[in-house]
Structures are given as C-alpha cells and as structure tokens.
Amino acid sequence: QNYRDKALITCMFQSGLSVNEICKLNYGDLEKDIEAGNLPLLIELVRQKNDAEFKTLFGADAVNYLKLYLDTRNSLESGSPLFTKWATEDRITVDAIERRLRDIAKGLDYIEVLEGEMNPARPHSLRAGFRSRLTGKVDPELIKFWMGDELGAKSRAYLNLPDEEHKDLYFNAEKYLSIETTSKEMLEGRPQVESTHLSDEYISRLSELEQRDTTLRNWVEKLSQELEGVRKENATLKEKVDSIDKFHDVTRDMTIEDVDKVTNFMKKIIENRHIKEQEELQVQEQEEQKLLTGLMKKGKLGDREKKN
Template sequence: MDLSGWVDVYLDHLRVERALAPLTLDAYGHDLAQFVAHAETNGVTRAEQLDATVVGTYLVSAGKQGLGARSAARHLSAVRGLARFLLRERVIEVDPCALVERPKIGRRLPRVLGVEDILAILDAPDATSFRGVRDRAMLQVMYASGLRVSEVVRLKVGDIDRRKGVVMAHGKGDKRRLVPLGEPALAALDDYLALRAAHPRAVSTSALFLSPRGGPLTRQAIWKLLTGYARAKGITKPSSPHKLRHSFATHLLEGGADIRTVQTLLGHADVATTEVYTHLADDHVRAAYRKAHPRA
C-alpha cells in the first residue's frame, strides 16, 4: 500500500476507534494531504520510505511558504500521529519524527472579559421573547460551565439534571463530563424550558437550544448573537464564545479554585493546557497587591 493509502487507513482509525469530531478529522486530512504531496514530490511514495529528512524538509518548505510556528507545530503533530500509527501497525521500524524538534511557540495568553462585562452580556437578552429567554439561558450556561461552543450546540434536554444541578458535556473524542451549574444558570434554564415545552417545533428534536427552524443552534449563530449582545452593551473588547470559556477559567482561579479542578471542569486532558490561565490569575493577584499594599 502506498503512503496515501496508509493516510486513509489512519484517518479511518481516528474516526472509528478514537471517535474524533468531523472538523478535527478534516484538519488532520488537510495537513496530511500536504505532507503526502511534499513526500511524493521528493520521491517518497511508500510509508516504508519515510525518514527524518522527509519530515524535516516538509517543515522547512512549509515555513518558506509562510506557515507560522503554531501552524507548523499542528502539521508536525498530524505527521507524528501518523508515524505512531505506522509503528504500531509495524509498517515502519523507526519513528521518522523522533529527531525532529517541535517548532518553538511563544506563549500567547488568552484575552478575557471582566466580570462587569460578563454580567452586562448576560443581562442583555430580552426576557419577554422566546429568543431572549433562550439566549439568556444559553449564555448563563456557557459562563457557568465553561463549555466549548461545540459542546453547547450538542446539548440535549436530557443532558441537564436539574435535581443535581449539573450539565453533561460531550467533549472531544466524545468524552463526557459532569459540570455543575450555579443557581442563576439553573433558574434561567427553568424559564427557558417552560417556554420550550410549549414551542411547536420542540416535539421534533431533543436539542436543548432551539434554532428558528427547530434544530440545534449552529456555532456561527451563537458567535453572532454573543457579539451582538456585547455591542449592544457598548463592550468594545473582542467577544466570542471562547472568550466566555477563557473568562470562566480565569475568574475561577482568581476566586481561589485550584488548577486541577479547573482542568476537570474544562475537560482538558493535560493540565499544561490549563496552566496558561494561572498567568492571568497571577496578573490579577499582582494588580490587587499593587493597589492594596502601602509599600507596593
């Protein structure tokens, strides 16, 4: 089997055995297609021919074409995943990525919204209309739980346990986790679910947050309504669903939550992914110190 064929087998493995999301699979497929094209241009058409030179020249070539360090690291991650799969399947005996260094990426701290801005956005939807009640409940849930927007669009009515006060999130790789919801979010959900039960399109879907057509809201729709509410409240900082998630994590740490708890709530597999928020929380502590300490 040629290299291109093994890439297809690997993508099937990711789809079936690891249950990766379609968008993630598309990204892997795109990156690996570019790698295969580079390899074939350099006379490497079979997986057995892969070596560190092919991988290294691929990254150099991508850099010359304007690929940034972060994107290059993502491409290398895709190739490394393929190499590990080929090793497991005993197609190759040596890892061609073993000697290839990961591109150095500067730390980029996520931008967050202040508590006052968050509260203003949560208060923005019109509480007298179905859409407004729905949006208020959704925004409350997003800030109370830190769910990814992809997790929000997948929520079903049955994912809310009102008695226990939790939401079941369906994360990456279909991993599930329970996240507690505060009373404001639960109260907003109660108001919304009462209206949803009487909605004529509710009988045809189990989606929690209904679109005008009766299906689940899309990620693009959620992004659009959130930015609209931010503008309506005069908030000039960039606002997005992921900003709510960043703000959720940062505000928890500023309030004294430990990093392992925040990692669990966010659904991060590696605590290193969560640690970026500690730098933001440290900034908050330093600012408070400078403001309060007489000798700061």
C-alpha cells in the first residue's frame, strides 16, 4: 500500500493530472514506455471535463514508485486499471483516494486537522502544486496544456509538438517537480545518444536568431533601395558634369577676344531669331487684316444687293 500511495501522490504531483484522470488510467496507457524504461514518461489523454486533447508526463520519481507498485500486482494486462483499491484488482475511485490522503494527512505533525475545513491534503492540492511549481519557469500556455485545461490558440499549438520535444521541455522543468531524483540524474549512467530534437532553450534561441535574420534582411533591402536612388542621382550628376567638361574642353584654349566673338555671335543669332519672329508676326497680322477687310467688304456688298 505504501508503494501505491507514493506512486499515486508523485504521479498526480508531477503530471498535474486531476484525480478523475488518475482513476481512469489503464496499464496499457503507458505499458510500452514503462517496459522500455523511457524517461520522462509521456501520456496522451482526452480530458472528460472539456473534451480537450492533451499530453502530460511522469517524472523519474513517479515512474520509480509506479514500477515498484506494479511489481506487487498480479497478471497485468493492457486493460488493467493502473491503480486499484487496496488488496483488490478493482479500479481505484475518487473517494478512495480522498480518504487515503486524508488519513495520511492526519498522521503528519505539520498538517493541522481543522473541523469543517477543507482537507489541505486533498488531491486537487497536488494538481495545484504542479501549476505553482512551474509558474514563472515554464510558458503558462504549456502548463495549461500539460494540465488539460481549456486550450487557447497558443496552447493548441502544443498539441502538434512532437512527443520528443515535449519530453525535452519537461526534462528541463522536472527539477522543479523533483522530490528524490530527476530523469536527468537517472539517465546519467546510461549511454547517451545525441538527441535529434531541440530543447526549449535552443528553440527560443533559434526563434531569436530568425527574428534577427528577418530584421537584417529588411535593413539590407532598405539600404539597397537607398543605394539605387543614390546611383541614379550620381548618373544624373555625371551627365551634367560631362556636359560641363565638354564645354570646358571647347572653351579651354579660347582667348577673351574669342569669347567676345562667340558672345556677339550668339547675340546676333538671338537678335535675328527675334527679328524673324517679329517679321513672321507682322506678315501674319497683315494677312489676318486682309482677310478681315475682305470679309467686311463682302458683307457690305451683300447688304447693297439686298437693298436693290
């Protein structure tokens, strides 16, 4: 009974499972992982309260006491209840667990027995302890997911996270839930195989680097656009400089007299153009005047014909 009680307490405390979910567990839910010696031990469940799919894990303490307890059981099958009532093969009940925890609490000097008050060692306290131990150390949405609480958008994303990555995340957090030992300490004596999965620390670091990479790419793109603008401005300036250089090449060996000649020549061109424009304007005015005079004469002649 001692092994069963320790297994019950550590399993609830290290997983955040409710007492109802603990009662419904079958040996088959974790048979393969127990026989393979996997740590931490991952379980996939659906919480009856809200139909939420979730995953949670048992740490080294829970697995150790669970193995010791299961060794006392006879003829275990996949459909066998994981926890049974004392000296029977009947599935344990919520009431049985609550009574047992109450009896254990009465035997502890540091837990005061209060008449009519809520039992401080009730099963929900173990679930609450799981949350409080991890708060501030693990993503709050991940804590909710492991506990099977109502899932938000971020919590649902954890549903698709591979099992090995959940194990990595729990592996790093288990020290906050440990009573006697951790999966890390248990595995230190085993031949280590390099993990192909990233821990949450590396995932966070990778995300940070990806954000920096995006920022740098945007910065480089902006600089490229600014550089292209500068190149276009330089091309325009170069054309102007080339024009000035050509003019300079033409006028480099000119004397003052030559400059005066060129200036006078340009003035004459301008004057001639102006004179030509004036002459063309006068011709146009004369033609318009002739046309107007002709129209007026034709109009008077028409009036006379009407009178006759």
